[in-house]
Amino acid sequence: MTLVENNTGERLRGLRAWQREAFEEYFRREPRDFLAVATPGAGKTTFALTLASELLARHVIRSITVVCPTEHLKKQWADAAARFGIPLDPEFKNGQGALGKQFIGAAVTYAQVAAHPMLHRNRTEARRTLVVFDEVHHAGDALSWGEAVREAFDPAARRLALTGTPFRSDVNPIPFVDYVQDHNGVRRCSWDYSYGYAPALADGVVRPVIFMAYSGEMRWRTKAGDELAARLGEPLTQDALAQAWRAALDPKGDWIKKVLAAADRRLTQVRSTSPDAGGLVIASDHENARAYARILRQITGRGATVVLSDDPTASRKIKRFAESEDRWMVAVRMVSEGVDVPRLMVGVYATSTSTALFFAQVVGRFVRVRRRGEMASVFLPSVPTLLEYAGEMERERDHALDRPIKEGEFNPEQDLVDEARKKRDTPDAGEELPFETMEASAEFDRALYDGGEFGGGAPGSPEEEDFLGLPGLLEPEQVAKLLNKRNAEQRAGERKAPKEEPKQAPEHEVMADLRKELNGLVGAWHHRTGQPHGMIHNELRRACGGPPIAQATAEQVRKRIAKLRSWATGGR
Numbered sequence: 001m002t003l004v005e006n007n008t009g010e011r012l013r014g015l016r017a018w019q020r021e022a023f024e025e026y027f028r029r030e031p032r033d034f035l036a037v038a039t040p041g042a043g044k045t046t047f048a049l050t051l052a053s054e055l056l057a058r059h060v061i062r063s064i065t066v067v068c069p070t071e072h073l074k075k076q077w078a079d080a081a082a083r084f085g086i087p088l089d090p091e092f093k094n095g096q097g098a099l100g101k102q103f104i105g106a107a108v109t110y111a112q113v114a115a116h117p118m119l120h121r122n123r124t125e126a127r128r129t130l131v132v133f134d135e136v137h138h139a140g141d142a143l144s145w146g147e148a149v150r151e152a153f154d155p156a157a158r159r160l161a162l163t164g165t166p167f168r169s170d171v172n173p174i175p176f177v178d179y180v181q182d183h184n185g186v187r188r189c190s191w192d193y194s195y196g197y198a199p200a201l202a203d204g205v206v207r208p209v210i211f212m213a214y215s216g217e218m219r220w221r222t223k224a225g226d227e228l229a230a231r232l233g234e235p236l237t238q239d240a241l242a243q244a245w246r247a248a249l250d251p252k253g254d255w256i257k258k259v260l261a262a263a264d265r266r267l268t269q270v271r272s273t274s275p276d277a278g279g280l281v282i283a284s285d286h287e288n289a290r291a292y293a294r295i296l297r298q299i300t301g302r303g304a305t306v307v308l309s310d311d312p313t314a315s316r317k318i319k320r321f322a323e324s325e326d327r328w329m330v331a332v333r334m335v336s337e338g339v340d341v342p343r344l345m346v347g348v349y350a351t352s353t354s355t356a357l358f359f360a361q362v363v364g365r366f367v368r369v370r371r372r373g374e375m376a377s378v379f380l381p382s383v384p385t386l387l388e389y390a391g392e393m394e395r396e397r398d399h400a401l402d403r404p405i406k407e408g409e410f411n412p413e414q415d416l417v418d419e420a421r422k423k424r425d426t427p428d429a430g431e432e433l434p435f436e437t438m439e440a441s442a443e444f445d446r447a448l449y450d451g452g453e454f455g456g457g458a459p460g461s462p463e464e465e466d467f468l469g470l471p472g473l474l475e476p477e478q479v480a481k482l483l484n485k486r487n488a489e490q491r492a493g494e495r496k497a498p499k500e501e502p503k504q505a506p507e508h509e510v511m512a513d514l515r516k517e518l519n520g521l522v523g524a525w526h527h528r529t530g531q532p533h534g535m536i537h538n539e540l541r542r543a544c545g546g547p548p549i550a551q552a553t554a555e556q557v558r559k560r561i562a563k564l565r566s567w568a569t570g571g572r
Helices: 005-010 019-028 044-057 071-082 111-117 117-126 136-140 143-153 197-202 240-249 254-271 284-299 314-323 356-368 384-391 416-421 462-469 476-494 507-531 532-542 556-566
Strands: 033-038 061-069 105-109 129-133 158-163 177-180 187-190 193-195 209-222 227-232 278-283 305-307 330-331 344-350 376-381 435-440 442-448 454-456
Touching: 005 044, 019 193, 019 507, 033 044, 044 129, 044 158, 044 356, 061 071, 061 111, 061 117, 061 143, 071 105, 071 314, 111 117, 111 143, 117 143, 117 254, 129 197, 136 143, 136 158, 136 278, 143 330, 143 454, 158 209, 177 416, 209 240, 209 254, 209 384, 209 454, 209 462, 227 240, 227 462, 227 507, 240 376, 254 278, 254 284, 254 344, 254 376, 254 435, 278 356, 284 330, 305 314, 356 376, 356 384, 376 384, 384 435, 384 532, 416 476, 442 462, 442 476, 454 476, 507 532, 507 556, 532 556
Parallel strands: 033 158, 033 193, 061 105, 061 129, 129 158, 209 376, 278 330, 278 344, 305 330, 344 376
Antiparallel strands: 177 187, 209 227, 209 435, 209 442, 442 454
């Protein structure tokens, strides 16, 4: 039985253009499986529940199961469904077997399905069921999860898959998703409807994001007693980068303190036009999260909401923060995807997870628009991988099978599998390297916006304050115009300014700095290759010529530094 036109019209009233278009595309074909890709913040939940309402009204289905990545999202889906008059049970447990008669369906997690797929298959077979897969890429988090999802929901009358990030860091296939082979023989996922960040930004559906990248000098001592140094933002070996990054995020160092202070100044500026705007810090683990909250209290004089995954009150804390006007929330990963707190407008990426998927999920927490002109600001370490992701915000991504996995590539999706098996967070990649942070200074490196880069300066400098003081309400075009104007004025000022002869530091200071830099790089190369320090110095002498380092000139030391950097990037 088909609904009369005016009821369908009521359902479509108020939908965004893309939601209406996707709705019409679905009912033009009425497929059993439908994959909708929409950028975080675009309104996938509203689209899915509108579709579910229509299918219920047409008696195509009689029950709904929503499958989510996390426990918190079950409650979020149930709350949203209630507004559509669809009662979902977010507390459904595998042990209870049957659903209460007052519910049309249940919200469950992928881990819950994997624990008892036959139970969910029986529920699916008992009534004509629509299964909604929220962030469907998680269905491939483990082969066992994918197999369980297929077993449980193969009998479903309809399946609707949703994702804002249709790609994975591994090659596990996503259940019920079609793949097509490209000209290189690589299978890529095929979606039925796609709405990316660039068109969403043009439509005013999401906020523009400006990224504030901070570099700085890092110095640390390894367990072996070696003192190493590196500059975040410069080419480094994998080990040196992992350790420098960790030093930057260490609550005992100055880097994170300066960045949190800058982020709070930015939040103050944003709150001048959006008084309830909030900030979110994504931390690596519980210990760092609590330490960052203490730093924020010192900066602001107010406490921050700390959300930890093993806290049974986590969902209530997130909801309470979403409904308050509190300044800051600090979380460990679990707020990185699907959590809807539209007032989040300033973020700090204080974790060393470094994949495109996780980065996109984190940034997705800040793009949910409430009114036109809102702009999000995300603060991050000046790490090449993160800067690349930030510069490519508008590029479309997809999930490819058959691609080679790089040696040592980190798989963030495994976090959810691990989290389902144990009730605590583990440190990020690279944090297993034991060392003590000795120094971690911060320097504003650059701002990134709309694929462009804009120069930085020292913390507290006029250049940094220019970016922190950007108005909180600007259209994307206005942001670009303002930043480009600033760059033009800066270049004009540099041309007009009289050229001063650079002050020459005393020779002994120059040599001390160069030797320190070389020794830091030699230490990093030792950790990468296992070669003794003396052997590395000897190889450098053979390659570049010259006497031992104690008698080498500044130019000879610079040549060795350049040679070692070329080794680190694949040259010899």
